[in-house]
Amino acid sequence: MHALSHLPGAAPQRSIVEVRNLVKQYPAEGRVARVVDDVSFDIRTGETLGLVGESGSGKSTVARMVLGLLTPTCGHVLFRGEPLPPIGSGRMRELRRYMQIVFQDPYAALNPRMSVRSILAEPFAIHRMEPAEGLNSRLHDLLRCVGLDDSALSRYPHEFSGGQRQRINIARALALNPELLVLDEPVSALDVSVGAQVVNLLRELQRSLRLTYLFISHSMPLVRYLCDRVAVMQGGRLVEIGECLHVCERPENAYTRQLIAATPELPAGSDSSRQLQ
Numbered sequence: 001m002h003a004l005s006h007l008p009g010a011a012p013q014r015s016i017v018e019v020r021n022l023v024k025q026y027p028a029e030g031r032v033a034r035v036v037d038d039v040s041f042d043i044r045t046g047e048t049l050g051l052v053g054e055s056g057s058g059k060s061t062v063a064r065m066v067l068g069l070l071t072p073t074c075g076h077v078l079f080r081g082e083p084l085p086p087i088g089s090g091r092m093r094e095l096r097r098y099m100q101i102v103f104q105d106p107y108a109a110l111n112p113r114m115s116v117r118s119i120l121a122e123p124f125a126i127h128r129m130e131p132a133e134g135l136n137s138r139l140h141d142l143l144r145c146v147g148l149d150d151s152a153l154s155r156y157p158h159e160f161s162g163g164q165r166q167r168i169n170i171a172r173a174l175a176l177n178p179e180l181l182v183l184d185e186p187v188s189a190l191d192v193s194v195g196a197q198v199v200n201l202l203r204e205l206q207r208s209l210r211l212t213y214l215f216i217s218h219s220m221p222l223v224r225y226l227c228d229r230v231a232v233m234q235g236g237r238l239v240e241i242g243e244c245l246h247v248c249e250r251p252e253n254a255y256t257r258q259l260i261a262a263t264p265e266l267p268a269g270s271d272s273s274r275q276l277q
Contacts, residue, residue: 016180016212017043017066021075024061035061037236038075043180048206048213050227050244052220052259058236059216063182066214067099068092079180097127100173104185106165110157116143116168117153123175142171146201163194167201174209182214187222199226220263224248232256 024036036058043049051059064070066077068084077084079099085091103109110119120139124131131138140150146167157165166186173181183202187195203226206213217223223230224244231241232253240253251257 014044015042016045016080017214018078018081019043019062019066019075020077022062022065022072022077023074024058024065024070025073035236036065036072039233039236039238040075041231041238041241043212043214044228045179046206046210046212047228048215048226050215050217050223050230051233052217052223052230053233054218054259057233059233060184062233063101063184063214063216067101067182068095093127097176098178099180099182100176100178101182101184102166102169102173102186105189106162106169107157109169110165112157115154115156119157119168120153120172120175123172127176129176138175142174145174145205146171161194162190163198166190166198170198170201170205174205177209178211180212180214182216184216185218186215188217188219202226218259218263220248220260232259 019039019041022036022039023034025032025034027033039058039062041049051062053059061070065072068077068087071087079095082095084095114122117139120142121135123129124135124138133141139153143150143152148164148167148171152160152164152168157168160168170186186202187198190198199222202213205211213226215223215227227244229242230244230247232239232247232255234255240247240251240256247256248260251260
């Protein structure tokens with residue numbers, strides 16, 4: 001089996017992503033709705049930064065601006081020290097190789113008319129890249145990396161369980177050896193035990209491939225398990241950020257305390273608790 005290698009990128013640096021004073025607003029019924037309001041943070045190379053908050057707090061909008069999928073109304077994002085170029089530009093297309101997203105809904109993110117082979121091969125076609133070890137070998141490696149076997153290549157999304165579909169989404173996100181993965185509620189649509197297996201897979205992949213994660217969630221226990229630091233959003237604003245253990249055990253903001261209180265810890269003896277080890 002060929003090892004999944006990490007593409008050479010920029011020299012190691014303190015922060016792979018720098019977010020500065022992001023604002024995103026939309027016209028709404030004769031007024032302006034500010035969905036994201038003056039948000040700033042860094043994502044350090046190799047870490048997992050959790051971005052948490054209730055639905056509508058602006059988490060996913062921030063993530064899409066970080067990826068260059070949305071243009072900020074104000075503010076800017078730097079990736080590896082370079083300001084994100086305009087959406088649709090050739091340089092933005094090049095940078096997309098190094099930043100990928102795993103969406104919340106594992107079925108909606110896959111084209112039901114495409115086989116797994118076509119799904120995993122598509123990034124190489126879009127970027128006109130031929131893997132050094134050959135396409136077939138690379139596709140086999142991607143499947144093994146996420147715990148699936150080669151028989152999956154000829155099958156279609158409806159033939160898989162939700163957890164298996166999410167593994168296919170992760171494999172596709174890894175195809176071009178990205179440096180940054182945005183994980184947008186990647187296990188919220190899965191059963192708890194299946195979600196625990198996917199979370200543990202993500203931890204293993206981060207260690208073996210030296211990935212950096214932006215992990216979006218509403219679950220403080222999950223963030224505490226997976227993340228190095230956590231940023232808390234409320235109403236489009238960043239209300240608290242810090243080392244994960246510190247924020248979870250000694251939150252300074254009242255909203256953070258409400259989030260922690262509203263999400264029960266997994267029972268110590270439960271199957272899911274044992275899987276998150």
